[in-house]
Amino acid sequence: MAGSQFGKIFHISTFGESHGKALGVVVDGCPAGLSLSEEDIQEMLERRRPGKNLKMTQRKEGDKVEILSGIFDGKTTGTPIAMVVWNEDQRSKDYGGIAHAFRPGHGDYGFFAKYGFRDYRGGGRSSGRETIARVAAGAIAKKMLLELGVSVRAKVIELAGISLTEDRQKAELLAEQKILSLREQGDSAGGVVECLVEGLPAGIGEPVFDKLDASLAKAVMSIGAVKSVEIGDGIEVSKSLGSENNDAFFLMEEKDYESEEKERDAAGKDSCPHSLLEGTTSFEGKLKKGSNHSGGILGGMSDGSTIRIRAGFKPTPSISKPQQTVNEAGEEITIAIKGRHDPTVVERANVVVEAMTALTVLDAMLENLSARLEYVKRAYRR
Structure with a gap:
């Protein structure tokens, strides 16, 4: 099948199904010399691993990653990095009763219409378990970005219709109670994830068809359960006036700029982590915005402020x-899906x-x- 590859320079190709033997990814284009271990990958995989509480599927998977190639003496070699996670707790018999039914809300009918054949066990390639490969690759991208002074972090800001942005502890408790109640009722809920990219220099992204916001939207929208993506204020800007939506530019005072430099030094970071990307302007790194309605992207390129993405x-x-549904024989039937499923996928x-954002941003930076x-000359200067 087409469509299992992502990225131009930092390029990934994923494989595997929910109830197959394994899931995996081959990462090509990672520069040599990056310190990398299975523990680095495992840390991110743990965050999406199932069965950790009652709000998640009770499928018990260790999700232990194996790096098969591309690493020597703890560093990337510049060759393809192959990683695999073996499935351990498939229960395909749960799907026997709906093997020929098109499950509402799933990709079953699309796969059948396209290929004339489909893997009904847990959705096969369209299962949420497919994201293991994305997360494994994203862990490498995140580590590489940290070397460049760029951080990517995401959090749930709405769950089951309950906002988590104020009094988070109380809101999380209410959301948990609602999710557990829905689980008992045999139902489910959605939510919203916000992702922030900080430390990205201005000018990253390609104008016209490969705009950074367009690339991010495609990347995040490719996640199976995502139905909307917003950058900055998103759909709300349609209600604003130009005078309200435009973010004013100003220059940082010298003392504020020096304070930021000292903070970087105290954190053990290079004073200019993007030296190769430095421009020729006298105000490089000192230009700031009074607001951030744009979400850190203007004209399809980063503007140096925090990039803010929300996924529904x-x-x-x-x-x-x-x-109510229809089966492959064209008969109307009623089904009740068995198996171990998340009452919400949002928390995992x-x-x-985070992973898809990191993959997109790193690819754009490369x-x-x-x-x-001048960038090319600096890279090859002798």
Whole structure:
């Protein structure tokens, strides 16, 4: 099948199904010399691993990653990095009763219409378990970005219709109670994940068809349960006036700029982590915005401020309530889905948003190295 590859320079190709032997990814384009271990990958995989509480599927998977190639003496070699996670707790018999039914809210009918054949066990390639490969690759991208002074972090800001942005502890308790109640009813809920990219220099992203916001939207929208993506103020800007939506630019005072430099030094970071990407302007790194309605992207390129992305997740379509559908024989039937399913995917999906964002941003940064002759000269200066 087409469509299992992502990225131009930092390129990944994923494989595997929910109830197959394993899931995996091959990462190509990672520069040599990056310190990397299975523990680095495992840390992110733990955040999406199932069975950790009652709000998640009770499928018990260790999700232990094995790095098969591309690493020697703890560093990347510049060759393809192959990683695999073996499935351990498949229970395919749970799907026997709906093997020929098109489950509402799933990709079953699309796969059948396209290929004339499909893997009905847990959705096969369209299962949320497919995201293991994305997260494994994203862990490498995140580590590489940290070397460049860029951080990517995501969190759930709305769950089951309950906002978590104020009095988070109380809101999380209410959301948990609602999710557990929905689980008992055989139902499910969605939510919203917000992802922030900080430390990205201005000018990253390609104008016109490969705009950074367009690339991010495609990357995040490719996650199976995502139904909406917003950058900055998103749909709300349609209600604003130009005078309200435009973010004013200003220059930082010298003392504030020096304070930021000292903070970087205290944190043990290079004073200028993007030296290769430095421009020729006298105010490089000192230009700031009074607001950030744009979400850190203007004209399809980063503007140096925090990039803010929000992803809207639909409720888990696998529910045990009876549902009307049609089978492959063209008969109308009623089904009740069995198996172990998340009453919400949102809590495990925030790390997937992080991964896809990191993959997109790193790929754009690597592509940007050819934007100016001076960048190329600096890279090959002898």
